[in-house]
Amino acid sequence: MTGYFIQAFIYLAAAVVMVPLAKRLGLGSVLGYLIAGVLIGPVAGMVGKETATIQHFAEFGVVMMLFLVGLELHPQMLWKMRHRLLGLGGLQVVVSALLLALIAWLLDQPLSVALAIGLVFSLSSTAIVLQTLNEKGLTKTEGGQNAFSVLLMQDIAVIPILAFIPMLALPELVEAARDMQTTAQHHESLSLVAGLPTWAYAGAIFASIAGVVVVGHYLSRPLFHYVANSGLREIFVATALLLVIGIATLMSLVGLSPALGTFLAGVVLANSEFRHELESNIEPFKGLLLGLFFITVGAGINFTILSEHVLLILALTLTVMLVKAAVLWGLAMLFKIRNSDRWLFALSLSQAGEFGFVLLSYALQNHVIPPETVSLLQLVVALSMFLTPTLFILYDKVILPRYQHTSNQQAFDDIDEQGQVIIAGIGRFGQIVNRLLIANGVHTVVMDLDATQVESMRRIQVKAYFGDATRPELLHTAGIEQAALLVVAIDDRESAKALVHAVKQSHPGVKVLARAFDRGHHYELKHAGADVIVSETYHSALHLGARALTCLGFAPEVAEQKKRAFRETEKAASEQLYDTWQHGSEGQQYDHDYRKLFIQTEEAIRAAMQADKAGEQSQDDVTKQG
Template sequence: MTDFLLLAFIFLCAGVISVPIASRLGLGSVLGYLIAGIIISPILALLHVDVIAIQHFAEFGVVMMLFLVGLELEPKMLWAVRAKLLGLGGGQVGITTLVVMGLCMAFGQPWSIALAIGLVMALSSTAIVLQTLNEKGLMKSDGGQSSFSVLLTQDIAVIPMLALLPLLAMPELMDVASDAVAHGADAAHGGDDHSGEGDHGSAMSLVEGLNGWQTMLVTVGSVIAVILGGSFLTSPIFRFIAGAGLRELFVAGALLIVIGIALLMSLVGLSPALGTFIAGVVLANSAYRHELESDIDPFRGLLLGLFFMSVGAGINFALLSENLGSILGMTLGLIAVKALVLLGLARIFKIEGADKWLFALGLAQAGEFGFVLLSFTVAGNIIPTSIADILLLVVALSMLLTPALFIIYDRLIAPRYSEEEAREADDIDADSNIIIAGHGRVGGMVARILRAAGHTPTVIDYSSKQLDMLEKFGVKAYFGDASRPDLLHAAGIHEAKLIVIAIDNKEQINEMTHYIHTNHPHVHIMARALDRNHVYELYAAGCRDIIRETYDSSLRMGRSAFEALGVPSDKANDMVAVFDQSDREGMVEVADTYDVNISPFENEAFMAKIREVAPRREAEVREQMHKILQRNSKGEEQL
């Protein structure tokens, strides 16, 4: 028990310390976990910890992650993106496999081993790429969506790969292939790193002793069983569990489904992650989908972090130091090959600008399934252990380098494309006394309302895509940075009656407000406030027509809440109007003490004023609301 607690303490300490530091440095959580594993690897070695066994346990985090990914995918959606899955994803897997296979054969490997290596290296890291894209907010970009399509294809492709690989087993070639490995690899390895993998032959299996075609039939049958079970058994199971009314039983039921599917896949020699992924897709339309997500996600996060730490801790530095040049060359060569293939596909599928580099660099690594497939190939006499050991290092190093590739994209490539894609501001020839700065979800609605009344506001927006979309609908707008004084002058600020500042950058809103209030005091400024403190900042800048972007919708929700509690609509309106008036007057009362140069919480005068005004205003509002209810109630009784 003490050994287990000590090991858990070491891993948790490493993750809790390393990941926040890495995230603050912009390296991402995945690299933080990998670095944490590398740092604690000497401690684990001193304690004689079997890192490979921990890695096998932690792989269940990948299993859970793919189950959750599958839950997000509806079969209809998969059919809708079939072109990208087959063309973009299928092209990446097929072309990369063939290129890597050709290079391996050029270096003397037999075709069967070369093909197996090509299949392993064609895959990318679903865990790293998806997590990094989500953290950086790039998932919805064209490059992010294309990357997701390729990763999804790769995950699906593992099924035929695992069915094909046993057919490549050629034990008589093992010695020949081993001789093609650089001198010193066997000595450095010593045959210890795959003690965990070597047990596959003695483990329970439903396909042991079957030939290739029989294995394939059992495998396909198991996949069909997962699909049918997910479609017809999940709802009855959860209805039965719901009868107990215990939350922990739902968690147990969710884990039961995932572990049961993973076990079945393991028994037929398939990747458990792929089985749970298929089950997730089947359950995407289930009424219990969100329950499954919430129950499994905490386990997924912890185990995925443990998996990456075990990858970092499992790096064989002795073998790496013996073959540093060749292993580093193979790693960089693999990244270059995959990036070139992806750039070619990006050109064919019209992924342009910075998105093509996000797509190419993001998927240029090998993936976590490489560890699983290499273990499978060693156990099946497909790839010799000596080669697999070096390939494991290539996979791990390429994954370690992936955050660096994203940093290159963020700091070198994306800024350059942003500059290149910037266009000159349009010449504004409109004749209008209304200017709207920003045509997003706020400014766009204001513009529609004004046009409906016959006005023709001059709309300025800094998003080329937004303006291209508006042009398709026949809406005239001008490109440019509305915070620039020269552009405001061109838009007619000196003759304007009204300017609506609806951009979503707080600093730019403040600067525009201050400039217009100072230099064009005749113009009525209506400014969008992003939050309550922003109201005070705009008030200090001279604006007196400030619209909090969520305030009116919140008032409407408050009115609806009263109505839901049985208050008639007219009473609810009066009560909300009382609150609205008091809130606005209270903010004006406090505004003069606000100082834009210090934090509100450090401004003693501001905080003291709020402590004075808030209780008084709240009591006044409560009293007035009570009078409204009493007055209306008496009126109804008299009627």
């Protein structure tokens, strides 16, 4: 027992130290787990033969991952994304697999092995790419959204790949495995369909799939309602695990991939009211088991093979990444992904993915790829993932600045109209202002420096111009001299402040209404001369606070009265706060006097709330006496 505790401590300690460090360095959690495995395995020799046994157990994390992927795939969402999924994603998987299989075949691999290798390397790293896109704020870009579509298709493609790989088994490997078959392996090969004729085997498979759909759609809800009514969270967790393990077992007993069944169950339950609860319960187990799986992969890397074939492994890694990048670039051109988004799309998906380790292990178990080849290819997968952060750095530091420079050189639109109101910025804030004014018959002229945003507005028939509102000549063309109002909704704080100051200096008769990001920005805009300033979150937060009071039992009219008292009290103190801020020295606007006054304002708000409460109480007393 002590030995198990020691091994568990080693694996967990390696993960706790290396994964946060890898994320801080921008390498991602998957690489952190791989590095941790390398350190405790080949480098330090702290783990040994038990690694392979643990890896078989940890592979169940992949089954859980595909269940969670299925939960996210609403049928409606899949239908809306069908063109990108089947077109862009499907072509990427098929073309990449065929080209890489051709290269493997030219390198004297048997055709079945070459096909398996092509399928393994056609997939990219969902964990690394999505995490990096999110960290760098690239998720909403055209390149990021198309990369997500391809990754989603790749996750779906894992299912047929898992079903197809056993058909590629090499007879000589199967025969060798039979000679070495152990009793344990015999028990693992339990089957409900062994010896059945083909028609009966096909019927069993269809019946199993139909059973998963029926149970997921009709029987799971009553079961979850029954368990939820018990009020015991641990039983709900047990039920979620029971569902996943039960379906995986059924699929294994009929000779199908466990991942296929759990993925299908996830899709069936995607519209269930218990979806979020299932996700929150399964996610920790999935994350822990997947992390353990990646550690065992790192611990199992054979450094002897790496040292003996370092040039071959490096050449294979670069070949895989270049072929995939070329395919992605061609598809980006075909699907009209432009400029820096094309580079982001091609570079972000050019590596092999975490499923590569899973599929290689699966191919080894099913006697498709020889053990020595699997060891070599695992190093190729790992090295390509290690190189991925470098590609994102290349995109950030070299490619993106070039396109930003080109975009800045793009000629501004010719503004051929003048409006009563000029709106600078057509983001989420400026859009609402513009829609309200247009709906009431007010003629507006809208400008934005983001060409993509302007194009998006034009697609929904909202007239907008690509231009920099801080440029005096563009404001003149838009009719600033005759305009009644200028609405400043620019996303850049400094540009917004400079625009307000410039317009109030040159056109003092124009009223300037500006959006502030926070209290400090509010003061800066007021100092620059803005006539009306609205903090973008203030009113919505105040409204939500009032709704929170009603949810806690306050009467709606009382909550509205307290909201009004809060607003009036803060408004009364705002001038004093602004004066104190304004007279502070540069960099010290929030000095001791300002902080003291702010605290006094908070006390005044609490006092107003208490006075309001006392007023309500006295009114109640009068009512009772009456």
